[in-house]
Each structure stands twice: as structure tokens, then as C-alpha cells.
Amino acid sequence: MRFRGKDYFGRGVTVAIIDSGLDPNDPRMEGVEYEGWSIQFGATGHALLDADCHDESGHGTEIAAAVRHFAPGARLLAIKIMDESLRTNADLMAAGLETAYRNGAQVLNLSMGTPNMGKALLLRDCCAMAVENGCCVLAAAHPRGERAYPADLPEACGVASHPDCPVDKYYYFAPHRFPRREWAGLSGKFLAYGYSPQHAAAPGKKLWRGSGIATAYLAGRVACLREALPDEDADGITEILRQLALTPVPEIGYA
Secondary structure, eight states, rough: OOEEEEEETTTTTTTEESOOOOOOTSGGGGTOOOOOEEEEETTTSOEEEEEEOOOOOHHHHHHHHHHHHTTTOEEEEEEEETTTTOOOOOOHHHHHHHHHHTTTTTTEEEOOOOGGGGGHHHHHHHHHHHTTOOEEEEEEETTTSOOTTTTSSTTTEEEEEEETTOOOOOOOOOTSSOOOOHGGGTTOOOOEEEOOOOOOTTTTOOBBBBBHHHHHHHHHHHHHHHHHHHTHHHHHHHHHHHHHHHHOTTTOOOO
């Protein structure tokens, strides 16, 4: 990513992929530096960490490839909270966020969310702690603009997507320009590219993945900004991200 006349690749920055794990044998992961765990809850309700973070579904690896599109030099922290059917819950999301910031991640990527308002406070506490520890939290917004946490929390950067968004640009729906009463779930969100990266085994093939992949692309940009501005705090990085974003035209919205 080019910033202030210089190219950055996310070197020295750790990005947490809180998802379904990581397949290091995928050709898109060649040369990646990574560490990872899986998280499950035991019978007593305590979070249990295991060293096996192998991706059984491929979703987490797709997310990692999208992050590496902009930040190929970033170190990845794969935190597996999904099973092979991509099922998870808000408690595992919270455990994943806490595990990430406690283990040195500076960018937290959560390409999912929950509509459960009862878990919003739990997720907000985790996001607030992450931000206080210098982490930027990026979370996928609901694909139809409905309620989703942590994307709708003020401590997180919510990311939506649209098929017309180009890969090299992104937009920001500033609340003062796009009030919630008129733009609902888009207000206060970033809008980014939503196609999965091209796989080496299938060149030229693009698959629309929406806000999940869009969040990962933006997380890669944030990793580059963290490399460029190592002394900037999380709120400062987010503000710079907003300044670099384009202002969307009224025609852009959800498909």
C-alpha cells in the first residue's frame, strides 16, 4: 500500500485472523509467518486453547489471503473459533478478541458478527480493551444493513461491501453526511471490495464474498498504516483511514 509517497507491506505488524483457522499449505500462504490456536469452551465454561489451528473449511485462509493482498509482509495470528460448518457464537468471538490482543496482535480482523443485543456489551468490553491496548478492531457488517456486533460498536471499524466497489478504493459513510435515519446500517461504516482473492489454482476466477472479504482487505490496509505510523494509537489510525477514504455517492448502497 502506498502512503505519503512510500510503499508499505505491513512488515513488523501482527494481524489476528479470528475465523476458521489457517491452511499454511495453501499457495497464497507461501512465505507467511504465522502462529495460531483454536479456542473451545470446556465443561466449566472456561476458554481452552489448543495449538491446532488447521482450517477445515477454507474460510479463514481466504480471509488471510485477502489481508495479505495489501499486507504481504504482515505476521498472522490465526485464532480458530469456527468448526468445519462455520458455526461459532458471540462468546467465542469475545474469547478470540481477547486472545488476540493479549498475544501481541495490532490489527484484529473479525469477518463475522452477531445480531444478539444481549452479547453487545460483552463484545464492547473486549473491543474497548483491545483499543486501549493499541489494537485496531475491524468487523464485518451485516450484508443487508441490519444489526451486527461488533461492527455496530463505536470501538470497532464496521465494514460493509458492494459489488461496484473497486479493489483499490474504499468509501466511508460519515454519520454527519449519511445520517442513520436515512442510511440505517451504512451510517458510520466503511464500504470496501468484496470479492475473494484469485486462487493460484483457478486464475481469473472471482467469487463475491461480501463484507467478510471486504473487512480483510481493509485490515490489510490498516496493517500497512501501522507499519508507516508505529507510534500512532488505534483511534489515530482509524481517523487516518477515514481521511483516506472516498465519499460515496448516493447511488452506492446495498445490493
